[in-house]
Amino acid sequence: MKARIHVFLKDGVFDPQGNTVAGSLQSMGFKKVKGIRMGKVIDLELANETQDEARREVQKMCEQLLVNSVIESYKLEILA
């Protein structure tokens, strides 16, 4: 079973990387770009038997290590 976690800086935490890339796109002529937030994707391969169990365990991993809730938010997908 596979799981995918999308991690982003919370709204309100300045993302200089996204800001810089947005500036480049705008200067290239992509004037409709209003803003960019860049995050990261973490793919996990799991030996769990059920999706529910996998979801519960990955949530624990996010809380304990993979995500820092002070500055980041995340979205978890369980991929069959």
Place this chain on the structure above:
Amino acid sequence: MKAGVVTFPGSNCDEDLAYALSLSGFEVSSLWHKDSPDLSEFKLVVLPGGFSYGDYLRTGAMAAVSPIMQSVKQFAGQGGLVLGICNGLQILCEAGLLPGALVRNNSLKFICKDVALNVEDTNNPWTSHLKKNDTLIYPIAHGDGRYVTDEPSYNAMKEKGQILLTYKNNPNGSAHDIAGLCNETKNVFGLMPHPERATDLRSQDGKKIWSSILNSLKEKSA
């Protein structure tokens, strides 16, 4: 006075710290990240600068869950003095021993230079022998030094005297210019600048922090 300096894989200021602490009169032992010993023989435990575990995932994230940190948390819980410098501060925040978090500098650049710091509070073991609004010159060397916290937490920290050092010219975009902060009980202190690199070369302002700590410990045991 016995001090322990932790070495994580990727720590690179541990030897400098041991040297600076020895010069200042501490008897220094080194501690290994994979061990989780009883630390009660120590008066001070220090987490050094560097790039622990390659700074993968987030700075300090993996060091914060390493075996030695169980001992450090227990030591801090019993009121022991814990100091984190640079990566050490990042680890203390990740471990939940200090509030807030450190993220990439606003400029996206690694900044290595001397900075001027303002002493904000002296009612604690770390800056007790300084005066409010004293200036300290310490080097910084970091890519992820921007301190982030929300306004309610900032106001609470400010009111409780937890903000000890601020930058005079904010180099990295830190919230409210914060360069060094302590916990509510004031026995855990972390700062991004490097006092151990300002102990016997150029600026010697690092000595002011070491002597504050030593004197506070002596007063406590007297």
